[in-house]
Amino acid sequence: MSYYAPKGGHPSQTQLLTDRAVFTDAYAVIPRGTMRDIVTSCLPFWEGTRLWVLSRPLSGFAETFSQYIMEVAPGGGSDRPELDDGAEGVLFVVEGELTVAISGKKHVMRPGGFGFIPPASRWSARNEGLETVRFHWIRKAYEFVDGLDAPEAFFVNEAAIEPSPMPGTEGRWATTRFVDPADMRHDMHVTVVTFQPGAVIPFAETHVMEHGLYVLEGKAVYRLNQDWVEVEAGDYMWLRAFCPQACYAGGPGRFRYLLYKDVNRHMKLGGVRRPGA
Template sequence: MVERSYYAPKGGLPPQTQLLSDRAVFTEAYAVIPKGVLRDIVASYLPFWEETRLWVLSRPLSGFAETFSQYIMEVGPGGGSDRPEQQAGVEGVLFLVEGELTLTLEGATHVMRPGGYAFIPPDSNWSVRNHGAEPVRFHWIRKAYEYVDGLGVPEGFVTNENDIEPTPMPDTDGRWATTRFVDPADLRHDMHVTVVTFQPGGVIPFDEMHVMEHGLYVLEGKGVYHLNQDWVEVEAGDYMWLRAFCPQACYAGGPGPFRYLLYKDVNRHMTLGRPGG
């Protein structure tokens, strides 16, 4: 088994001697939230979560994310929630980066460790608890599920990326690969959350422009992204939001793999408004 590394924020506050300038960028096409931004004073809290704080990486907002929200959750010893999701019709993905989390999903108990992945269907009965002595940190991606007449809702499941063989992209000699947690042909799913891995020197060799909105959290390594008209350096702990059709390409900087957790919305018609409505 390959030994994986996952970056997790710890909060804190920089010293008063630190320079103010950083790599944070917010534009109409993309945003970069560097790891140094995730400090104590920007943490949030949620109802019915004990011993828990979180950092909101994206949320539906005019000129920002439209289809999803993404949090980094930090659950202290003994913490968790028996009422984690407050909104009806919302699906979720949990991806664990640090610690050990006990997830109960529809009566079945799962112990999740780093690399652990859980898909939670809309309106599921679920809860989470940290029974350990150290904090647990995980990503929680939420999306309002888009129901389709004639298609059922996908079942919930729990797995770990270390148990899944990555799929190499064609004609890349394995330098670019994607760990997929659901079958791309299963149209019941309206979002994909994957782990993308570039070996040193690996590239996306053209500017992708597509309808999917993206959230990218760098789990490991460093790279350079071409976003819209700009070249942006990113490293483990940084987060990027990419608007639909934002030009995007990258190369891995080495010396180790460049890996990120990727969200995108998929498999649904474009919702159209009525003329004059």
């Protein structure tokens, strides 16, 4: 498997300013070239760590989740990584080795490693290796439902999961699912979507799920609302609910991305409600 990870740095003074970055009220494209040293952040109680914030809840932007690319030096990490007891999380390693301790067990995550962290968990994340580790951290306020327990923590690697082909595509378009779609305890899915060269999303998907897409490998042309944009490994896309989307993976290699979407919950209703109504 191939996983793109940003390294930071800065371009030279001779580089052209023109780039592919786009921010609209329906979608955003954050090219990999924008992930420079100057736009990194730090977090409380994390040592030897910096991060790029790809999305966050914001008026006119992401509503349901935040997504970081974490970069942790050898010996770095945190014993208090999450300060919000209501937040669930997904970790996905793209480079290096991350050791996560939760419920008295240690899990060593390598590239392709996926971990789910339930809300109100006590956990730690450390780089006990010799190389820098880079991983995605997707966070969401968990939506509790009376009668459903919150999911338990689990860890797996993409390499151990057989991708599920989309019907009628002969395997050209497939999804690696880390969670059973029928498990109603989960209110978000994070998957890896793979297109073989020449594969397409053959219609403009228009649906209620909000998306975050980070391109892990390859390149493609993506339809976002009324626009076609070129994307490549390391680019990030945010799509608001109901933003039309489609894709053409022109090759020469596979096109793969890490995909977030919110699922399995009633739509929140506004307005004044009478008691008992």
